[in-house]
Amino acid sequence: EVQLVESGGGLLQPGGSLRLSCAASGFTFSEHNMNWVRQAPGKGLEWVSYISSSSSTLYFADSVKGRFTISRDNAKNSLYLQMNSLRAEDTAVYYCAREGRRVTTIDFWGQGTLVTVSS
């Protein structure tokens, strides 16, 4: 069974830092490109970042560029999002999302972890 389990969310003050993790199981993690997508409370979906299977290609949304970094450890079947200089507008549920190999888009999502940035 495919599983993506996010962790690391929490409440923190503006300007703070946080590292999210996503543990993958039930599939060959090293063969899949991965993404982070977020959803502010009561709002729609916003793509945040992408990392290719080998970590050779990284992309970021303009809203997080220069503040967030994405990484992965294929030996540990894990995906990470390092978030620095957090702002109130970064408050959201953050989803780890897998890209398919046969399916040419995001085909599976974790349950998400909530990040709240507030003073």
Next chain:
Amino acid sequence: EIVLTQSPATLSLSPGERATLSCRASQSVSTYLAWYQQKPGQAPRLLIYDASNRATGVPARFSGSGSGTDFTLTISSLEPEDSAVYYCQQRSNWPPYTFGQGTKLEIK
């Protein structure tokens, strides 16, 4: 950045009725369009990819059509469990992936 506009914002229909959800792109995305279903408190679930291909395990009552800038998600005969928010998403010209703002489908 490609903008996706979904309509209507809210749709209220009865079980057994047909639902038609629209997604319009600000420029052509060819057929690189997907549809997701999100129920309250849950993660999104892929329904349709490449405009018209059903994802694994998706019931046959869900179908997608369109190309270029205009796309439709059709649910042929609504079930109570189809109550959800539906999002379209493009991957033609990315980054970034972009999503529509969502259509909330209510089953009376």
